[in-house]
Amino acid sequence: MSKVPTAADVVVIGGGFAGLSTAWWLQRRGISVVVCEREPELGVYASGRSAGLGRQLAEDDATSRLTVRGAALLREHFDVAWHATGGILSFDELAAAEAYVGRAARLGVPIEVEDRAAVLTRWPALGDLPVARALFVPSDGMIDVQALIAAFAAPLTILRSATVQAIVPQGDGVVVSTTRGAISARIVVDAAGAWAGTSTGDPPLASYKRHVFVLAAEAVARAPFLWHLGAREVYVRADGEHVLASPCDAARIAPTDQQPDLVGESHLHATLELYGPDLADAAIVRRWACHRSYTEDRQMRLGRDPARRWLVWAAGLGGHGATAAAAVGEQVADAVVLALT
Ligand SMILES: Cc1cc2nc3c(=O)[nH]c(=O)nc-3n(C[C@H](O)[C@H](O)[C@H](O)COP(=O)(O)OP(=O)(O)OC[C@H]3O[C@@H](n4cnc5c(N)ncnc54)[C@H](O)[C@@H]3O)c2cc1C
Secondary structure (H helix, E strand, C coil): CCCCCCEEEEEEECCCHHHHHHHHHHHHCCCCEEEECCCCCCCCCHHHHCCCEECCCCCCHHHHHHHHHHHHHHHHHCHHHEECCCEEEEECCHHHHHHHHHHHHHHCCCCEEECHHHHHHHCHHHCCCCCCEEEEECCCEEECHHHHHHHHHCCCEEECCCCEEEEEEECCEEEEEECCEEEEEEEEEECCHHHCCCCCCCCCCEEEEEEEEEECCCCCCCCCEEEECCCCCEEEEEECCEEEEECCCCEEECCCCCCCCHHHHHHHHHHHHHHCHHHHHCCEEEEEEEEEEECCCCCCEEEECCCCCCEEEEECCCCCHHHHHHHHHHHHHHHHHHHHC
16 A cells, blocks of 8 residues: 655545546646545546546536536547547427527537437437437547546555545644544645535535446447437447446435446336337346535535635536546646645
8 A cells, every 4th residue: 555645735535536637737736735535446436437428518608618628628638538429419399409509609619400310320229319409519529437537547646545534724734634644734625526525514415326327239330429408318328339328317315335226227218218119128238326416506616615725625526527527627726726825
């Protein structure tokens, strides 16, 4: 096990995308940073279990600014983890499609408006999908989440099996107690995912369980991912020789190690029965579940705490944290630099 440093400029709680990316940007700026991860491995929770869709147009402009910037940074610095496939967003209501057309225009994301036939050329398996309009986003892509975790982690000092237990303000910084020893720091970044706020006694985020399934079915070669933003949501993408699908379920849960369950599976089957019965019959090759965690207003909590000068947040990444990861870290690292000066 790596030696535990006794001091650093910054201690980051959590070795998911939020914490790793923040530490990666801080290290580039010459700031000494230690990431404490409770688990013996990285990516045990949401980051390692993400479906890896690099979708830039999210549900609101603020989140989309982060996903657009995040995708640009992935293309620039982490091309090992980015696959330029494009993505399709489809809608069963024209008004919903129009809202996304407006968002794309405001954020400068090129799109191509498509009809149902064009969608089904790429995803014939979803032949009953009720598509009123679709948008093809050529600059969307797919993210190899394990490769991205490895790329963020490569240059960093990471303490694995190091649970942050307490943070005690002392002088112009804090002492961070972990299960592997104490570290003095000027700033703590709370990037603890679903557990953000636990170490500081803040109210918990709201967490929602989501399932992902890999099906023994074939995707059309080089098909972009398809995310149907209808009354009944679903997304699919190629996964090697198979098809990855999520019924976009969102059961409110307490953050623990989520395991796939029969409720998630029946949600998948009910959705696919409606949209693509052949896909509904495909055998499940792999399955997993995890939680997506949100603040009350569903905006990511990034930046300095208003009351505690030693605390900076990188939390509430919700359902877009893989795509936004590099932009989240960039923004949080800016806030840390300000807090250190
Ligand atoms: C099923 C699923 C599919 C998804 N698909 C996509 C997608 O296609 N595209 C996309 O962009 N996003 C997707 N997301 C969202 C994305 O995965 C998350 O937004 C992102 O991974 C959250 O990262 P995080 O670092 O905040 O949390 P996490 O990855 O959960 O990391 C937090 C870490 O903090 C550690 N920790 C907690 N408490 C402590 C402590 N006291 N001391 C030390 N360590 C601690 C935890 O062990 C954990 O490793 C998906 C999420 C889920 C669940």
